[in-house]
Amino acid sequence: AQRVTQPEKLLSVFKGAPVELKCNYSYSGSPELFWYVQYSRQRLQLLLRHISRESIKGFTADLNKGETSFHLKKPFAQEEDSAMYYCALRAGGTSYGKLTFGQGTILTVHP
Amino acid sequence: AAGVIQSPRHLIKEKRETATLKCYPIPRHDTVYWYQQGPGQDPQFLISFYEKMQSDKGSIPDRFSAQQFSDYHSELNMSSLELGDSALYFCASSSYGETQYFGPGTRLLVL
Numbered sequence: 001a002q003r004v005t006q007p008e009k010l011l012s013v014f015k016g017a018p019v020e021l022k023c024n025y026s027y028s029g030s031p032e033l034f035w036y037v038q039y040s041r042q043r044l045q046l047l048l049r050h051i052s053r054e055s056i057k058g059f060t061a062d063l064n065k066g067e068t069s070f071h072l073k074k075p076f077a078q079e080e081d082s083a084m085y086y087c088a089l090r091a092g093g094t095s096y097g098k099l100t101f102g103q104g105t106i107l108t109v110h111p
Numbered sequence: 112a113a114g115v116i117q118s119p120r121h122l123i124k125e126k127r128e129t130a131t132l133k134c135y136p137i138p139r140h141d142t143v144y145w146y147q148q149g150p151g152q153d154p155q156f157l158i159s160f161y162e163k164m165q166s167d168k169g170s171i172p173d174r175f176s177a178q179q180f181s182d183y184h185s186e187l188n189m190s191s192l193e194l195g196d197s198a199l200y201f202c203a204s205s206s207y208g209e210t211q212y213f214g215p216g217t218r219l220l221v222l
Contacts, residue, residue, distance in 0.1 A: 036213075043114075044154075044201065044213040086153065098144060098167050099203075099211060101153040 002027040004089050006102035013077050014110050021072040021105045023061075023087030032090040033063055033070040034099070039083045047085070048072070057081070077109045113137055115204050115214035123220045124192050132187040132217045136204030142166070143185040144211060145177060146201040154201055160185055161207055192221045 003026045013019045025031060035047040047056055050063040050070060061072045070087060084106050088099040116135040124130050136143050142161045146154040156169035160179035171177075174192075179185045183204075189196060197220050203211040 034210075043215045044203075046210055046212070049210060097142060097159055097161075097205070097208065097211075098156040098169065099146075099154075100156070103153045 002031065002089050002091050002100045004087050004100055004102035006085075006087055006105050008105050009103065010106050010108070012108045012110065015079055016076050019074050019077040019081070019107065019109075021085050021087075021107065023070045023072065023102055025068050025070065025087075025089050027068075027089060027091055029091060033061070034088045034090065035059070035061055035070075035072050036086045036088055036101075037083050038086070044086065077107075079109050079111055082107055082109045115202055115212055117200075117202050117214040117217050119217060120215065121218050121220075123222065125222055126192060126194065128192050128221075130189045130192060130219060132189070132200055132202075132219070134185045134187070134202030134204070134214060136183050136185070136202075137212055140204040140206055140212075141183065142205045142207050143179055143183070144203040144205075145171075145185070145187050146203065148199040148201060148216075149195075150198070157187070189219075194221050197221045 005024045033050040036044045037047045038044050048061050059074045086104045087102040118133045144159040145157040148154040157171040158177050159167045163179045174190050177187045199216045201216045202214045205211045
């Protein structure tokens with residue numbers, strides 16, 4: 001079975017400060033990792049997927065298979081980054097497709 | 112661009128009643144996923160369909176059933192509703208194996 005852990009329920013930073021949202025996973029196979037973001041009263045939106053290795057809105061995330069982590073980072077946080085962030089894992093095999101989510105981290109960026 | 116549509120957006124039911132939630136995927140998406148998010152919890156996978164056939168099943172109660180129709184829209188039928196069924200129900204769609212795009216959710220309140 002797969003599991004995703006986001007150890008921080010709440011994270012507060014000031015505008016312009018670096019931010020790192022932690023995500024650890026456990027899965028015996030080769031996972032696909034995603035970050036989804038949910039702004040206030042909006043739907044879940046894909047922020048990043050590790051396969052594409054792209055940077056969206058200044059956020060990056062690197063899959064570290066040795067540490068089984070997929071931390072989300074941004075060097076300079078903006079107020080509009082305040083939102084709920086979910087790390088999610090998609091397994092292979094017969095469970096291909098469904099996402100397993102972490103508990104989510106509420107990021108608040110203060111002016 | 113067209114997004115995933117869910118209806119209704121809000122639903123209030125009494126215990127032991129029945130509810131039907133609908134999901135209209137993005138055009139040309141052949142896979143639909145249903146997730147349940149209880150208060151303060153992460154989204155939990157319920158069930159998915161690929162090309163109108165059930166492709167995976169998660170922690171979906173026997174009181175719930177779902178199907179995907181010929182036009183690819185999906186319906187989640189919930190019977191004998193319980194207080195604990197109060198949650199936000201997300202639908203997501205994708206081309207098989209590709210990124211999942213989420214709908215706005217249906218907020219169900221069981222009284």
